[in-house]
Amino acid sequence: xxxxxxxxxxxxxxxxxxxxxxxxxxxxxxxxxxxxxxxxxxxxxxxxxxxxxxxxxxxxxxxxxxxxxxxxxxxxxxxxxxxxxxxxxxxxxxxxxxxxxxxxxxxxxxxxxxxxxxxxxxxxxxxxxxxxxxxxxxxxxxxxxxxxxxxxxxxxxxxxxxxxxxxxxxxxxxxxxxxxxxxxxxxxxxxxxxxxxxxxxxxxxxxxxxxxxxxxxxxxxxxxxxxxxxxxxxxxxxxxxxxxxxx
Numbered sequence: 001x002x003x004x005x006x007x008x009x010x011x012x013x014x015x016x017x018x019x020x021x022x023x024x025x026x027x028x029x030x031x032x033x034x035x036x037x038x039x040x041x042x043x044x045x046x047x048x049x050x051x052x053x054x055x056x057x058x059x060x061x062x063x064x065x066x067x068x069x070x071x072x073x074x075x076x077x078x079x080x081x082x083x084x085x086x087x088x089x090x091x092x093x094x095x096x097x098x099x100x101x102x103x104x105x106x107x108x109x110x111x112x113x114x115x116x117x118x119x120x121x122x123x124x125x126x127x128x129x130x131x132x133x134x135x136x137x138x139x140x141x142x143x144x145x146x147x148x149x150x151x152x153x154x155x156x157x158x159x160x161x162x163x164x165x166x167x168x169x170x171x172x173x174x175x176x177x178x179x180x181x182x183x184x185x186x187x188x189x190x191x192x193x194x195x196x197x198x199x200x201x202x203x204x205x206x207x208x209x210x211x212x213x214x215x216x217x218x219x220x221x222x223x224x225x226x227x228x229x230x231x232x233x234x235x236x237x238x239x240x241x242x243x244x245x246x247x
Contacts, residue, residue: 026138029152029168030128036173038205043125046205047071048237052230054082057223064088065226073122074242092242093122099244100185106245109185115160116183126175127156127166135159143170151176174199174206182215190215190222202231 034040049069056062064082069075075093080086091100098114100107109117119127123134131138141153150170157163167177178194192215196208209228214221 024140024152026140026154029140029154029173030131030138032173033128033168036206037126037129038201040129042204043129046203046233048233048235049124050230050232050235050237051228054227054229055079056225056227058225068237068241069124070237070239070242071124073118073124074237074239075122076242077121090245092244093118094239094242094244097244098122101245107185108244112160113183113185116158116162119158119160119162127158127164128154131156141165146176148176172199175208188219190217190219192216200231203233205233207231 034043037043047070049067051065051067051069053065053067054062055065061081061083063079064086065077065079066088067075067077073093074095076090077092078088078090080088089101092098098109098117100109108114119136127134127136128138136159137157139155141155144151144153144167146167148169151167152170152173154166154168155163156166162180164178164180166175167179168174169176175196177196178192180192182190182192184190192213194214195212196210197212198210199206199208207228209231211226211228213224213226215224
C-alpha cells in the first residue's frame with residue numbers, strides 16, 4: 001500500500017492549490033465581473049446615463065463636468081471652471097464624428113484619435129462586457145499583490161489597437177485600476193494610471209464614484225481627482241444632444 005508522509009502530502013497540496021487558484025478562464029472572470037456590476041439584465045436595462053462630477057488637479061479652480069451617455073456609443077462631455085457664470089465647453093461622440101470644441105468652433109478629431117475615443121469614452125458598459133462582439137481581445141495576465149488586496153490582471157487590446165491593463169479586485173471582481181497610454185488631440189502623449197473606488201449602487205448597477213488619474217511621461221506629472229456628485233440613469237436624451245455643433 002502506498003503511504004504518503006505528511007511532508008509529501010503538503011508538497012502535493014502546494015502543487016495543486018496555486019494551480020486551481022489561477023485556473024479561471026477569461027470568460028469566467030468576465031462573468032463574475034458582470035455579476036459584480038449588477039448582472040447583464042440590470043446593465044442592459046440602463047439606456048442612458050448622466051454623471052455630474054467635480055474634477056480637481058490640486059492647482060487652481062476645479063472643473064465642473066457633466067457627462068451624457070446613450071446606447072450604443074453616444075457620448076457628450078461638458079466642462080467649465082467650478083465658479084458662477086462659467087460657460088460650459090462641450091465635446092462629443094456620435095455615429096458620424098468624434099469632435100472637440102476649440103477656439104470657439106467645433107473640430108473633428110483625426111481618424112485614429114477618433115477610434116481611440118470611441119473605445120475609451122464611447123463604450124457604454126465597459127470594455128469587458130461583450131468584448132468579443134466589440135472586436136476587443138482580452139487575455140489573463142496573472143495576479144498581483146497590492147496594499148488593498150490581490151488583483152487579477154487582464155491585458156485588453158481595444159478595437160482601435162489601444163492597449164490597456166485592467167486590474168480587477170480578486171474578491172469583488174470590480175475594477176480597481178486601469179493602465180495604458182493616452183493620446184490627446186493636442187499631440188501630447190501620457191502614460192496613465194486610473195484608480196477606481198467608492199462603488200455604489202444606482203438602479204442595481206455599481207458605478208465608481210471616486211476616480212484618480214495620474215498622467216506621467218516626458219512632461220510634468222498631472223494628477224486628476226474626480227468626485228462624482230450624482231449619477232442619473234434612463235434620463236431622456238435626444239440624439240441631437242450628441243451632434244457636432246454647426247460652425
